[in-house]
Amino acid sequence: DAGVTQSPTHLIKTRGQQVTLRCSPKSGHDTVSWYQQALGQGPQFIFQYYEEEERQRGNFPDRFSGHQFPNYSSELNVNALLLGDSALYLCASSLSTERLFFGEGSRLTVL
């Protein structure tokens, strides 16, 4: 049983560019959440998707957007990248509101 898978694992972008990160949830899970984890910090909630809709959003600007597909996989898009967007982006899946299962993350470096 595959767990949560994310791609790409590492990527480097320059300021102003756009990035798309992808996530496939654990089999049977219908809810996907995205978190940003800066170095030495705990994960910060970006948003959660359920039934292809954004169910809740954290304190992140509109440059951060997402999508959930009918197969429950999800994408996180970040436009107009800033240096401060450099972080580990974690995708977590769950069955409704139960405990989260995290992927290995996508490490984004913005130069």
Add this chain to the structure above:
Amino acid sequence: GQNIDQPTEMTATEGAIVQINCTYQTSGFNGLFWYQQHAGEAPTFLSYNVLDGLEEKGRFSSFLSRSKGYSYLLLKELQMKDSASYLCAVNPGTNDYKLSFGAGTTVTVRA
């Protein structure tokens, strides 16, 4: 807002016991999670407390006092592989689907 505090670093000797404290002040409360995160890896679930008291699971135990806004994670018979960051996270409550994380406690186990 949410405020979750835990010590930044702790060091202990192999075979010893370490207690990681977490205090929280949140707008609501619907459970507290502990996650373990090895460097460069995804957070993995350790425990979930929603009622007061001690939950024991092998070498790891977690305690919750809702009236005091306090939890601790107890790691017994420490092993080198327990060197990791330990994240305390609170589920604020009904219709709030995000987890609010502390910054994490880095535990170093020495031989």
